[in-house]
Amino acid sequence: MQDNTLKTDLTAFFRAHSEQSYTVEDISDALHYHGSAAFKLIVQELAQLERDGLVQVTDHGHFQLDPSQRTLTGIFHGNDKGFGFVAYDENKVEPDAYIAPNNTLRALNGDTVKIEIIRAGDPRSGKGPEGKVTEIVEHHYEQVVGEFFKTDDDNGYLGQVRLTDKKVMKYKFYVTAVGLNPTPGEVVTAEITEYPSAEHPDAMVGIAKQVIGSVDDPGIDILQIVYQHNIPSEFPEEVMQAADEIPDHVLPEEMAGREDITNQDLVTIDGESSKDLDDAVTVWKLPNGNYHLGVHIADVSHYVKEDSILDKEAYKRGTSVYLTDRVIPMLPRRLSNGICSLNEGELRLCMSCDMEIDESGNVVKHRIHPSVMRSKARMTYTAVNQILEAHDPVTMDRYKELVPMFEAMGELHKILVKHRKRRGAIDFDDREAEIIVDDKGHAIDVKLRTRGVAERLIESFMLAANETVAEHYFRAKVPFLYRVHETPDGDRVRSFFEFLTAFGINVKGDPNHLRPKMLQGILKQVAGKPEEAMVSVMMLRSLKQARYADQSLGHFGLGAEFYTHFTSPIRRYPDTMVHRMIHYYEDHGTGQASKEKFAPILEEIGVHTSEMERRSIDAERDTNDMKMAEYMADHVGEEFDAVVSSVMKFGMFVELPNTIEGLIHISRMKDDYYEYVEKYLALVGRNTRRTYRIGQEIRVKVVHVDKEQSEIDFDLLNPESAPTSDLLPHREHRSRGGNFHGRNNNNHGNNNHGGGNRNGGNHRNGNQRSTNSRGGNNSQHRGNNHGGGQHRNNSQGDRH
Secondary structure (H helix, E strand, C coil): CCHHHHHHHHHHHHHHCCCCEECHHHHHHHHCCCCHHHHHHHHHHHHHHHHCCCEEECCCCCEEECHHHCCEEEEEEECCCCCEEEECCCCCCCCCEEECHHHCCCCCCCCEEEEEEEECCECCCCECCEEEEEEEEECCCCEEEEEEECCCCCCCCCEEEEECCCCCCCCEEEECCCCCCCCCCEEEEEEEEECCCCCCCCEEEEEEEEEEEECCCCCHHHHHHHHHCCCCCCCCHHHHHHHHCCCCCCCHHHHCCCEECCCCCCEEEECCCCCCCCEEEEEEECCCCCEEEEEEEECHHHHCCCCCHHHHHHHHHCECEEECCEEECCCCHHHHHHHCCCCECCEEEEEEEEEEECCCCCEEEEEEEEEEEEECEEEEHHHHHHHHCCCCHHHHHHCCCCHHHHHHHHHHHHHHHHHHHHHCCCCCCCCEEEEEECCCCCEEEEEEECCCHHHHHHHHHHHHHHHHHHHHHHHCCCCCCEEEECCCCHHHHHHHHHHHHCCCCCCCCCHHHCCHHHHHHHHHHHCCCCCHHHHHHHHHHHCCCCEEECCCCCECCCCECCCCCCCCCCCEHHHHHHHHHHHHHHHHCCCHHHHHHHCCCHHHHHHHHHHHHHHHHHHHHHHHHHHHHHHHHCCCCCEEEEEEEEEECCEEEEECCCCCEEEEEHHHCCCCCEEEEHHHCEEEECCCCEEEECCCEEEEEEEEEECCCCEEEEEEECHHHCCECCCCCCCCCCCCCCCCCCCCCCCHHHCECCCCCCCCCCCCCCCCCECCCCCCECECCCCCCCCCCCCCCECECCCC
């Protein structure tokens, strides 16, 4: 009997019986823990729960739930079938509570709610607790966006807004005459004034606030997603005025106190369409055989002063948002593309991190200092790849003065990669899609974006700088903002290891003391094997989500003890904040007064910027899914090669070579009755034993596309070519084993959020809300900035 299991059992028991009090004997009998040893453990755990404030002792010496614990607060995650789940444990240790349709209090997806537990979960069977919503604390949706239209069924209102957001589209939305009077066909934002209630459980009411375009306007589809996620799409006039007041060139007095590095061979290396160039690099070989790496970052904090209107707007946005054919910048373009962008030949202020790196990849010396620079060349990834990979004579002649430096960069990059691998950094598949649109914004192609040596060496250099800066200020013992990716929970890792055992993969090590190198070793074991994709997916689901924090908790995915975000202040507020602190500590020292300046605010900054990053990622994901569906709508009836990317009770998701995903619903698998074998994540035919698992190659046909819902449906071709297996237990015919021909077994006890539909969320990013898949670790990386390049969610946690 493990203490953590007992604690979970006791907590669930008291929450489910919040009004009663019990003796130790009562509890022992209820939980089926018997014997003197078990009794002693229960007494010890109850004492700890009393100290933690979860239980209290009555005057009769009985134990009961502390009254303050009877109501839990969490986030409601709704399903379109009416039920939902509430995530109430910030540490994600306790399972989410299932909320039956008649106990939701008509909460909407994302609402903050209070709940009471009405039935305890059973950790042994995987069933979570059941709860009842008692209060809606805060509504997630304050506005909606959609096409305004009129019908004969408008109940006396002006008309309705057609909702396309999956989480609320089942509701009608009526527009009152208080606000704007839109014209049918206009896309509007509307403020919600009445939420679903007992009087109108299937409808909401609101006021039209803004017309954002016509339903036929090019790009209006993406703009709707922007507004759905409450992303500010335009800067207030006063913010633009503040930006206009900043000079478009470096003033002589601004160079005071800065190191002049204009004589160095500094270059920017970015995508062809990038316009916000926030990092320049240089490399040279030192006489002792080591390398000098200089990473020089635009000094945004010099122009975006603390508490200024520009600073407040940047903080509110948190990040630039990159969507298929556009970018919504964190800063006005006068800054992001102008004075803050390290444009070729222009004098620019920057923050420098100079590093000396030995032949093993260790940073043996470093300096962090403000400087003034001038870029020698605006290089593209394509050009540098032509030099380092293709050795193209024309490109090499054009940049002949810089070629030796690029070759040194290539050498140093290889050293840094080896260094990261030695310490266990996890290298997941990094395939990235590029969505090509025409001049009307219509998706005309989706292809894989290639990442060559140039892209990877910039990644290596940015990682080195981020680690160096993080360690420097950790050693200085001053308040600082870190990028953290915590070690996965032991229970999740244990489940992952058990999953591996089913495939004959044995892992040595303690799940409660996981090291990145252990996971790296697993990926090596399965590299090139059929189960590689499946193992990679399940590994991602066992990891936590990267975030910003005021404590240095390390970065598990990178195998880094210290990590921050220093290298992209034009597009990420945390980087701007890091620069601001570097300046302050240099100017005012690291004494107590300096520490007191930042310590009280960093936790809140970390939480807010993490939320804004999540918002950006969600909008990007929704946009990409919608555009991929739009592209596939032109290919209905066509056949493609595909790979099974995920297997569910209700069917399987498949992925095309260009990363487009869609669903083969189990009702379309008509050659047999298929049962879901959870242990192996497989669908197995009851009669034929045909088996489908993650990573399996199949042939599919596009049969249906819904662009508004970003849904692509496939038919399975050539089922007779599927391999067979003995994974399905031999037993009599019965209907409880899985979903047969579209019948969905929605057993809420397993916390399979989404039941028999598309699992209530986007499967691609590993964000299914279920017990074993509470989110891959998605975060932004340095991509093609101002040019509409796709800004991919990297589920490892970070690029840089």
